[in-house]
Amino acid sequence: MKRCHNFNAGPAVLPVPVLERIREEMLCLPGVGMSVLEISHRSKTFETILSETENRLRRLLNVPETHHILFLQGGASLQFSMVPLNFLTRDGVADYIVTGSWSEKAVEEARKIGRVNIAATTKEENYARIPNQSELRLDPQAAYVHFTSNNTIFGTQWPTEPEVGTTPLVCDASSDFLSRPLDVSKYALLYAGAQKNAGPAGVTIVIVREDWLERIPGGLPTMLDYRTHVKHRSLYNTPPVFAIYVVGLVLEYLEAQGGLAAVAAASAEKAGKLYAAIDSGSFYRGTAERNSRSLMNVCFRLPNPDLEAVFLREAAANGFEGLPGHRSVGGIRASLYNALPMESVLALIDFMRDFARRHA
Structure with a gap:
């Protein structure tokens, strides 16, 4: 599997x-x-x-x-x-x-x-x-x-x-x-x-x-x-x-892996790449102020809830799990914990770019 x-x-x-x-x-x-x-x-x-x-x-x-x-x-x-x-x-x-x-x-x-x-x-x-x-x-x-x-x-x-x-x-x-x-x-x-x-x-x-x-x-x-x-x-x-x-x-x-200093560097790199993708245009919008952004839980929105529903359905169909925001706030949430590989972050970024191109 x-x-x-x-x-x-x-x-x-x-x-x-x-x-x-x-x-x-x-x-x-x-x-x-x-x-x-x-x-x-x-x-x-x-x-x-x-x-x-x-x-x-x-x-x-x-x-x-x-x-x-x-x-x-x-x-x-x-x-x-x-x-x-x-x-x-x-x-x-x-x-x-x-x-x-x-x-x-x-x-x-x-x-x-x-x-x-x-x-x-x-x-x-x-x-x-x-x-x-x-x-x-x-x-x-x-x-x-x-x-x-x-x-x-x-x-x-x-x-x-x-x-x-x-x-x-x-x-x-x-x-x-x-x-x-x-x-x-x-x-x-x-x-x-x-x-x-x-x-x-x-x-x-x-x-x-x-x-x-x-x-x-x-x-x-x-x-x-x-x-x-x-x-x-x-x-x-x-x-x-x-x-x-x-x-x-x-x-x-x-x-x-080299201890927590190495883990922290990897977390910053993963989050940095995902936030850069969010900030690269107007289609995606981060919900947290930039100087308060979490390196663990990246929360963002799309232009409207209907598009978010489509995004989540297509993401699930493409092998991305756990992206719905908490039920109390909605939106999208990507959790980037230590064990999540960079490959998953890069794959999500590619999917986001393709989705924005098709739905912007």
Whole structure:
């Protein structure tokens, strides 16, 4: 079977060498006698997988020893609740920078726990850009500042993290995690669903600073307390064994590609070529302001919705999958995650040029 050009926003494309490795080891892990789907999470085999995965991630991101790496479940959506449950008191306040639908959802959950200060939002501009540093209205008493580094629905991305002084910084990095080098030491907590760049759906990676754990109050439900998972090395309950195994293979692949600096350069090249095609005429129009454009999710429109429907039908017929924009906004969205080859981007550009020539 021929693989399609996979532009899905998540779960997303995985590296072919990783898929081939999974296929090779699916029936029986080397020297184990059974599949990774069958091994005990208490076995030495899985303990090795877990340790190697954590160590590879620590190397790739240069995670300092001051931070713990956790492999949890529930996606970023559970983290929307866990962060305030652990670090926001009823009489406290947290700063949230709102740049899209997912940060809106994070705010909804935080408000169930304590007060939220909207430090900045671009909602009135349909989230077409990232706020400037000068626009941030941070509360000096805030327990933390939360932001979403990349917005899959609107195609915007923070070029770097906001400056927040000594206030703990929390980031939902789900859709650009492992796409570029990151100074983890700046973060009190960072979380990401794996299903964009790190692996399959089912595991959420959390990186949390040790000294911040001291602020967690007693009496939280066991599974919602970060200290539970730190103490038990993500093994308090049965973890998503297969998903963690695949994350380990993806991390090994990224190391072989030259690490995150090489990955970032490839991402910039892929996005640059696609944005250049969009900007080359008036037929296609990018939805994000140029200085806020995402390198992961390229969102654009055609002259009218009817043409967009034709575009998507023809694209699907030509082997392009995952191009419809999110159902809440419509349009076109091409997700350019790490594993998407340049060949797919160039093929999409050729298709776009041909479509514009025939329909302009």
